[in-house]
Amino acid sequence: MDQILQPNPYSANCPTRLVLDRVADKWTVLVLGLLGNGPVRFNRLRREGEGLSQKVLAQTLRKLERDGLISRTAFPTVPVTVEYALTPLGHTLAAAVEPLRLWAEDHIEEVLRAQQAYDTQE
Amino acid sequence: MDQILQPNPYSANCPTRLVLDRVADKWTVLVLGLLGNGPVRFNRLRREGEGLSQKVLAQTLRKLERDGLISRTAFPTVPVTVEYALTPLGHTLAAAVEPLRLWAEDHIEEVLRAQQAYDTQE
DNA sequence: CAGTATCCTTTATGATACTG
DNA sequence: CAGTATCATAAAGGATACTG
Numbered sequence: 001m002d003q004i005l006q007p008n009p010y011s012a013n014c015p016t017r018l019v020l021d022r023v024a025d026k027w028t029v030l031v032l033g034l035l036g037n038g039p040v041r042f043n044r045l046r047r048e049g050e051g052l053s054q055k056v057l058a059q060t061l062r063k064l065e066r067d068g069l070i071s072r073t074a075f076p077t078v079p080v081t082v083e084y085a086l087t088p089l090g091h092t093l094a095a096a097v098e099p100l101r102l103w104a105e106d107h108i109e110e111v112l113r114a115q116q117a118y119d120t121q122e
Numbered sequence: 123m124d125q126i127l128q129p130n131p132y133s134a135n136c137p138t139r140l141v142l143d144r145v146a147d148k149w150t151v152l153v154l155g156l157l158g159n160g161p162v163r164f165n166r167l168r169r170e171g172e173g174l175s176q177k178v179l180a181q182t183l184r185k186l187e188r189d190g191l192i193s194r195t196a197f198p199t200v201p202v203t204v205e206y207a208l209t210p211l212g213h214t215l216a217a218a219v220e221p222l223r224l225w226a227e228d229h230i231e232e233v234l235r236a237q238q239a240y241d242t243q244e
Numbered sequence: 245c246a247g248t249a250t251c252c253t254t255t256a257t258g259a260t261a262c263t264g
Numbered sequence: 265c266a267g268t269a270t271c272a273t274a275a276a277g278g279a280t281a282c283t284g
Contacts, residue, residue: 010152010155010156010170010171010172011172012172012173013172015230015234016223016226016227016230017148017152017173018230019226019229019230019233020148020151020152020222020223020226021148023222023226024146024147024148024150024151024222025146025147025148026139026142026143026146026147028146029142029146030132030139030142033132034132041265041266042265042266042267043265043266046266048132049132050132050133050134050135051134051139053257053258053259054266054267055257055258055259055267055268056256056257056258058266058267058268059256065240066236066237066240066241067233067236067237068232068233068235068236068237068239068240069233069236074266077265078265079264079265079266080264080265080266080267081265081266082265082266082267089229089232089233089236092225092229093225093229095221096221096222096224096225097221097222099217099218099219099221100142100145100146100218100219100222101138101142102218103214103215103218104138104141104142104145105138107141107211107214107215108137108138108140108141110190110211111141111189111190111191111211112137113190114188114189114190114191114211115188115189115190117190118187118188118190119188163245163246164245164246164247165245165246168246175277175278175279176246176247177248177277177278177279178276178277178278180246180247180248181276196246199245200245201245201246201284202245202246202247202284203245203246204245204246204247
């Protein structure tokens, strides 16, 4: 039975949830930000995304590629050079994520103060 | 040495990263959405957030409370009633997250098609 | 109702080594 | 350079039981 009277974006089988689950994680947000200003090579992403290991970076890039958010271009140099870039779709997502990044910058102080207040009295 | 000439939002010790790491996860986005239209009680959140277990919901709520994003109000009924609501700060975050939710709704089809294309040829 | 505590399983990540 | 493969470990999550 289990009929759905109105599409609930919070139900587990809602497609919106499927996308959010994939897209709302810190490494996705990070990589999208790193690619925001043009194509970047693998090892440069690795260096600039501190704390992001080679393995996790590779996994993240595969997923983003599968989702059609980034493109992968290999140049036949020796050794090979690989560039990652946002697709048009990826650009729209990067734009949607930007407010979140700005929020973090604007409100970091307030969050840290709230944490301290919570920790001291609790 | 490793001197930082300009603050890099992608370095691990950048405070923006600290906030994004906490805030850019699917349960946070989900709960903020559920609280967007006013206070909600614990078990209602549990029911409406399909796939979100009691344990994980409790953990998520504690973190959000610690970050100053939501408030917890206990009413001395029997049994006790607890309402969670966005703080003013939480409302600003919910607003910043909204574009991401809209993006997911608007582009789900395109993402699913990209995944199929990737899976068939690969 | 609104949780916490515990145990146990699954998943994710880290380190290391290796390849076209 | 740009990865993959493997193994070990840590972190996250589910199930269950219990409490003010």
